[in-house]
Amino acid sequence: MNKALQTMIDNMPEKTGKSLSEWKKVLKTTSFSKHSEAVNFLKKEYNVTHGFANTIVTLSKEENESPADLVKNQYKGKENLMPIYESLLAVIKEFGNDITITPKKTSVSLIRKKQFALLKPATKTRIDLGLKLKDKPTTDRLENSGPFGTMCTHRVKLSSVNEIDSELKSWLIESYQNAE
DSSP states (O other), X not given: OOHHHHHHHHHHHHHHSSOHHHHHHHHHTSOOSSHHHHHXXXXXXXXXXXXXXXXXXXXXXXXXXXXXXXXXXXXXXXXXXXXXXXXXXXXXXXXXXXXXXXXXXXXXEEESSSEEEEEEEEETTEEEEEEOOTTOOOOSSSEEOGXXXXXXXXXXXXXXXXXXXXXXXXHHHHHHHHTO
């Protein structure tokens, strides 16, 4: 969470009269078909400023999405990538039962004691697999982390289930083993 957002959440009780969790309870009492309806409700009924109202509604929505909904939304319009995603998960689940699969808004984190991989539908034709492989040199296929920044050390671009080969599996296992 970025610093500005955290500051806004911290200041919410003083500036709006309620904490974020209290505002979430207020929003659960009414059904809104659009984001703007909920924002306008908070502005009109509770005199909340637009910035706070928008933040409250946005953060309330994210919490209400189930893990399955988060994944479904990631792959909306990219359904052709689901076989790659599902095949990667099947391979990873074979490593052990100590893996936590955590869908987020734009990616899925795979965690042992620490995160060891990240799955993200990067384009309509490609999934980016982020890995944590300390001190491993990059190659044409095992690139630097790119847009993952410090969340991962490397990235592999996948456009086909066939690319989930023994080399990729060995990198996944290494990353998994390093995360204990």
